[in-house]
Amino acid sequence: KQLSQEIESFVATSQEQLxxxxxxxxxxxxxxxxxxxxxxxxxxxxxxxxxQAVNDLKTQAKExxxxxIDALNDSGGGVEEYPDLTLPPITGEFGSIHPLxxxxxxxxxxxxxIGFNVSTGPEIEDDWHNFTALNFPENHPARExxxxxxxxxxxxxxxxxxxxxxxxxxxxxxxxxIRTLSPGRVFRNEAISARAHCVFHxxxxxxxxxxxxxxxxxxxxxxxxxEMFSKETQxxxxxxxxxxxxxxxxxxxxxxxxxxxxxxxxKHTGWVEIGGSxxxxxxxxxxxxxxxxxxxxxxxxxxxxxxxxxRYGIKDLRLFTENDIRFxxxxxAL
Ligand code: PHE
Numbered sequence: 170k171q172l173s174q175e176i177e178s179f180v181a182t183s184q185e186q187l188x189x190x191x192x193x194x195x196x197x198x199x200x201x202x203x204x205x206x207x208x209x210x211x212x213x214x215x216x217x218x219x220x221q222a223v224n225d226l227k228t229q230a231k232e233x234x235x236x237x238i239d240a241l242n243d244s245g246g247g248v249e250e251y252p253d254l255t256l257p258p259i260t261g262e263f264g265s266i267h268p269l270x271x272x273x274x275x276x277x278x279x280x281x282x283i284g285f286n287v288s289t290g291p292e293i294e295d296d297w298h299n300f301t302a303l304n305f306p307e308n309h310p311a312r313e314x315x316x317x318x319x320x321x322x323x324x325x326x327x328x329x330x331x332x333x334x335x336x337x338x339x340x341x342x343x344x345x346x347i348r349t350l351s352p353g354r355v356f357r358n359e360a361i362s363a364r365a366h367c368v369f370h371x372x373x374x375x376x377x378x379x380x381x382x383x384x385x386x387x388x389x390x391x392x393x394x395x396e397m398f399s400k401e402t403q404x405x406x407x408x409x410x411x412x413x414x415x416x417x418x419x420x421x422x423x424x425x426x427x428x429x430x431x432x433x434x435x436k437h438t439g440w441v442e443i444g445g446s447x448x449x450x451x452x453x454x455x456x457x458x459x460x461x462x463x464x465x466x467x468x469x470x471x472x473x474x475x476x477x478x479x480r481y482g483i484k485d486l487r488l489f490t491e492n493d494i495r496f497x498x499x500x501x502a503l
Pocket of ligand 1: 330331332333373414417444445446447468469470471
């Protein structure tokens with residue numbers, strides 16, 4: 170059977186390869202002849218079937234030889250025989266989608282259906298896009314909310330601490346209505362633990378148009394929570410502060426691990442924080458050339474790691490980057 174497959178899949182693109190085939194399968198000391206020699210070791214009751222199989226192989230090898238010659242002639246000796254698309258597929262180990270990618274993809278799918286597109290921007294960012302345009306005052310402690318990695322000694326260039334920087338880029342170049350999602354890697358000088366990392370992924374969203382209200386923000390995020398987790402998922406907003414949104418709110422969802430029975434993930438409160446949100450501060454719109462008397466908007470930002478941990482019950486985010494095959498294999502149905 171193995172030989173039969175080998176014969177079928179043989180491709181000859183040159184006279185040399187054709188000769189190679191001839192020596193192996195047709196020539197005086199070919200592999201099929203070797204099989205005939207094996208005949209005397211085959212038990213009597215199997216001799217007939219064995220002989221038949223080897224004969225078939227011999228016929229197959231001859232017919233294939235003729236086809237190889239024809240193909241070589243047809244192509245002037247240059248192009249390989251047309252592949253046989255009816256052959257069984259080559260099976261083996263396949264990779265799988267990383268759980269963070271799966272969550273990002275699902276995120277995008279949910280928001281594309283309600284009219285959002287996807288935008289990306291640079292990971293190395295300037296002060297304007299990461300801070301100043303987002304209404305962080307110069308030398309204001311708010312800049313220290315996110316411990317920044319600067320590049321060399323130039324304080325103007327840093328690794329972005331959030332993908333809000335991408336939203337600035339979109340608002341600077343596009344006219345409302347804007348509905349966009351910004352997924353990407355972000356960097357903060359934080360100690361690595363089961364719940365935090367200095368490199369992680371964010372998904373931020375922005376909606377700017379005439380008459381966008383806080384009710385739109387709440388309803389959109391409620392819709393998201395139900396689609397990402399389940400119909401039963403609850404959502405709640407807690408007042409908060411961000412320089413770029415006013416009012417601002419922290420987003421909590423009902424704990425997906427214990428469903429309120431109490432666990433370490435929600436610290437026995439039944440609620441887990443998944444991100445920040447708020448109405449885009451008018452200053453931010455004006456910084457990007459959008460008239461804040463005409464337009465309003467909402468924005469939100471979440472960590473993809475946290476969402477993925479809640480989705481799959483993963484208790485340590487370091488697993489995402491360790492590349493342990495035993496961890497990754499558990500997601501090969503995604
Ligand atoms: N950029 C904020 C952060 O990274 C999240 C956020 C986005 C908050 C949009 C409000 C509005 O922490």
